[in-house]
Amino acid sequence: MFETVVVGADDSPTAAKAVDAAIDIVALSGGTLHIVSAYKPENRSTAGVPAEFRGSVQPDSAVRSVLDHLSARARTRGVAVEAHDQRGDPAQAILDVAGQVGADLVVSGSQGMERRVLSSIPNSIAHQATCAVLIVKTD
Amino acid sequence: MYSTIVVGVDDSSTAKQAFTRAVEFAKMSGGTLHIVTAYKPKPTSGADVPDEFRYAMASTGEADVLLRRLADQAAAEGVASEVHAATADPADALVSVADREGADLIVVGNKGMKGARRVLGSVPNSVAHRANCSVLILPTT
Numbered sequence: 001m002f003e004t005v006v007v008g009a010d011d012s013p014t015a016a017k018a019v020d021a022a023i024d025i026v027a028l029s030g031g032t033l034h035i036v037s038a039y040k041p042e043n044r045s046t047a048g049v050p051a052e053f054r055g056s057v058q059p060d061s062a063v064r065s066v067l068d069h070l071s072a073r074a075r076t077r078g079v080a081v082e083a084h085d086q087r088g089d090p091a092q093a094i095l096d097v098a099g100q101v102g103a104d105l106v107v108s109g110s111q112g113m114e115r116r117v118l119s120s121i122p123n124s125i126a127h128q129a130t131c132a133v134l135i136v137k138t139d
Numbered sequence: 140m141y142s143t144i145v146v147g148v149d150d151s152s153t154a155k156q157a158f159t160r161a162v163e164f165a166k167m168s169g170g171t172l173h174i175v176t177a178y179k180p181k182p183t184s185g186a187d188v189p190d191e192f193r194y195a196m197a198s199t200g201e202a203d204v205l206l207r208r209l210a211d212q213a214a215a216e217g218v219a220s221e222v223h224a225a226t227a228d229p230a231d232a233l234v235s236v237a238d239r240e241g242a243d244l245i246v247v248g249n250k251g252m253k254g255a256r257r258v259l260g261s262v263p264n265s266v267a268h269r270a271n272c273s274v275l276i277l278p279t280t
Contacts, residue, residue, distance in 0.1 A: 001160070001163050001164060001167060002164075002167075020272065024140045025140070028140065028167050028168070029167065043240075058260055089172075110273070110274075122267070125269075126263070126264070126267055126276055129263075129278075130278060131278055132275060132276065132277050132278055133249075133275070133276045134273060134274070134275045135273060135274045135275075136273045137270070137271065137272050137273045137274075137277070
């Protein structure tokens, strides 16, 4: 049970709690954890930034560092982990990866849930996922 | 991991599917299951029922039969359980049992979560928004 688990993450404390809960489950199930971090392409112009520095202002470098940090955390618990950096809406990115890897569980932090705003990430996932969804209490 | 797990059930086949997976999860996690069902007492007057039987008439019956059967199913998997029959709205019943028992997880089936019924008011949706602990929503078909 819950052998292919997808969790969304960014650099927030709430995301770290969700990832820890996902690690706990995969440590028991002996499955694989897929950590997804998404960034929205920003309209910020790189005009005026010297060419050799343009790479460093790309948002995906921040995403990569979050993924590297959280993947290392999973590995220290003996959990097999794959990292996915995605461009686009976070909820959609998580659902896309869940579909691609055939997830049987998606884990999300609860932040944003109590405001009852339909566009919040856990709410979107809870309504649209076709597999089990764990909403980890993080607030 | 999750030591006190509340699961909501009713007599539907989707709830039974979700319950079977909740038992599996509780077994994996090593927790105690609190099985909750909500029911509406039948509006019988009870006028001709002796006092000592009135309580039994309202609270036993289908809810208790269901709870006993599911507790047996959990026990067969080696999972300890306690049962709760509540005369409340199902989402209220789940959240209040979870609060009272200090639950760290509520498990519900996803019935009502998708499609035309994805409006507020469905049990999983309501629980997900109001719970003071983590919530596991299981897919049922």
